[in-house]
Amino acid sequence: MKLKYSLFLIIVLFSIRFNAQINLSEKATVSVVTCGPGSELYSTFGHSAFRVFDPVNKLDKIYNYGTFNFNAPNFYLNFAKGKLTYQLSTSRFGLFLQIYNYEKRWVKTQELNLDLAQVQATYNFLENNAKPSNKDYQYDFFYNNCSTKIEEVIKGILKDDVAFSNSHISSSKTHRDLIADYTKNQKWGKFGIDLALGSVIDKEATKDAYKFLPDYIFYAFENATITTTNGVKPLVKETKTVLYPKSNEILKPLSFITTPLFIIACFSLIILFISYKNFKNNSRSKWLDFLIFFITGIIGIAVLLLWFATDHTATYKNLNFLWAFAPNLIVAFYLLKSKLPKWIYYYNLGIIGLIVLMLLVWIFKIQVFNIALLSLIIAFIVRYLFLINYMKTKF
Numbered sequence: 569m570k571l572k573y574s575l576f577l578i579i580v581l582f583s584i585r586f587n588a589q590i591n592l593s594e595k596a597t598v599s600v601v602t603c604g605p606g607s608e609l610y611s612t613f614g615h616s617a618f619r620v621f622d623p624v625n626k627l628d629k630i631y632n633y634g635t636f637n638f639n640a641p642n643f644y645l646n647f648a649k650g651k652l653t654y655q656l657s658t659s660r661f662g663l664f665l666q667i668y669n670y671e672k673r674w675v676k677t678q679e680l681n682l683d684l685a686q687v688q689a690t691y692n693f694l695e696n697n698a699k700p701s702n703k704d705y706q707y708d709f710f711y712n713n714c715s716t717k718i719e720e721v722i723k724g725i726l727k728d729d730v731a732f733s734n735s736h737i738s739s740s741k742t743h744r745d746l747i748a749d750y751t752k753n754q755k756w757g758k759f760g761i762d763l764a765l766g767s768v769i770d771k772e773a774t775k776d777a778y779k780f781l782p783d784y785i786f787y788a789f790e791n792a793t794i795t796t797t798n799g800v801k802p803l804v805k806e807t808k809t810v811l812y813p814k815s816n817e818i819l820k821p822l823s824f825i826t827t828p829l830f831i832i833a834c835f836s837l838i839i840l841f842i843s844y845k846n847f848k849n850n851s852r853s854k855w856l857d858f859l860i861f862f863i864t865g866i867i868g869i870a871v872l873l874l875w876f877a878t879d880h881t882a883t884y885k886n887l888n889f890l891w892a893f894a895p896n897l898i899v900a901f902y903l904l905k906s907k908l909p910k911w912i913y914y915y916n917l918g919i920i921g922l923i924v925l926m927l928l929v930w931i932f933k934i935q936v937f938n939i940a941l942l943s944l945i946i947a948f949i950v951r952y953l954f955l956i957n958y959m960k961t962k963f
Contacts, residue, residue, distance in 0.1 A: 592625065593622055596691070597620075597622075598691070599618070600680065600786070601664075601677050603617075605673065614715075616715045616717075616718050616782040617631060617718075618630070618631040618721070630658060630659050631658055631698060632658070633654065634714030636653065653704050653707065654706075656702075674812050676807060676808065677810055678786070680722075680803060690721070710743060710769075710777065710882060715780055716785075729794055731793050734775035735791065741778075742773055744769045746780075747761060753821045765882045766882065768884045768885050839947040839951055847954055862900035864948075868895075872889060874886065890923065893919055899915060908959060913959040913960075916959075923949060
């Protein structure tokens with residue numbers, strides 16, 4: 569019994585020591601950690617985190633705003649609905665580096681030019697923010713993520729003492745352009761992004777909006793200043809590359825024959841070939857019409873659900889519904905009939921009109937669509953025109 573009480577007392581004392589607020593030494597530092605892209609789509613944009621290092625107190629800790637709990641109630645449903653709850657988690661810096669070394673991703677640190685009081689204040693804030701009651705936050709890919717949190721935290725702690733400048737950004741890009749910069753070798757991922765995200769990401773991004781990407785947070789800190797008792801100084805005291813894997817090529821480009829551009833072009837050619845044969849033989853491949861209308865209808869419903877039924881800010885005003893028209897899902901079953909209703913003729917005229925509108929939207933860059941869609945859109949127009957002509961002969 570005494571042994572049990574002794575063990576319990578040791579555990580309690582250890583927990584108190586572990587959770588107690590540490591007074592950092594004068595050698596303590598705070599750094600911004602920036603990580604290179606990974607091979608998976610979710611990691612292709614890189615990552616940002618904080619590091620607090622104090623050799624005297626044997627503290628070397630990472631504060632990571634880019635984690636989430638798969639075991640949270642209704643995780644997948646909430647994820648689909650756009651209710652993305654992310655967390656601030658902590659780990660040892662050594663363990664953090666092991667993971668990025670395994671993934672062959674570079675890691676850079678920017679030690680901040682802070683005095684002891686500012687280092688302590690940053691540490692205290694992060695420790696408090698990492699508590700179970702405080703660690704959750706509502707994630708947004710563009711406006712509230714692991715990267716934007718870095719500047720937000722530093723501004724919140726240092727207030728008017730810190731100044732960020734965007735003078736180093738000379739380009740004028742949209743959010744879609746910025747995504748494209750990082751998905752050059754993720755062709756299918758980029759295709760999916762272009763399909764799911766709406767016209768709201770085709771407006772020119774403000775310079776501050778670039779900072780959803782870790783690289784731009786890195787350069788923002790490189791160009792930031794801090795006001796000290798000795799005048800205005802660079803916010804970053806020292807920049808180091810602490811991990812630079814020998815193999816820096818994370819993801820090789822896809823072979824052209826496996827890209828969306830090639831594969832969708834092949835499907836488009838099949839549609840055009842069958843339409844030509846149908847026209848020559850005055851016949852109609854019902855199964856092809858069913859597939860075209862059924863698949864575009866499914867895509868259209870998904871687009872509208874992402875727009876109206878979720879909290880995702882980037883899926884708003886998605887004009888992909890102009891070519892992927894949701895009612896097509898119902899019309900598909902009518903197209904299985906040998907004798908088509910007369911209204912199908914006018915319906916096809918209508919969806920051709922929608923596609924023409926889509927092309928105008930594309931030309932004027934109200935929304936930029938994935939280039940792989942172009943051949944498919946041409947094939948759809950030809951098929952819809954064939955259906956119109958076919959029905960004329962049956963009137």
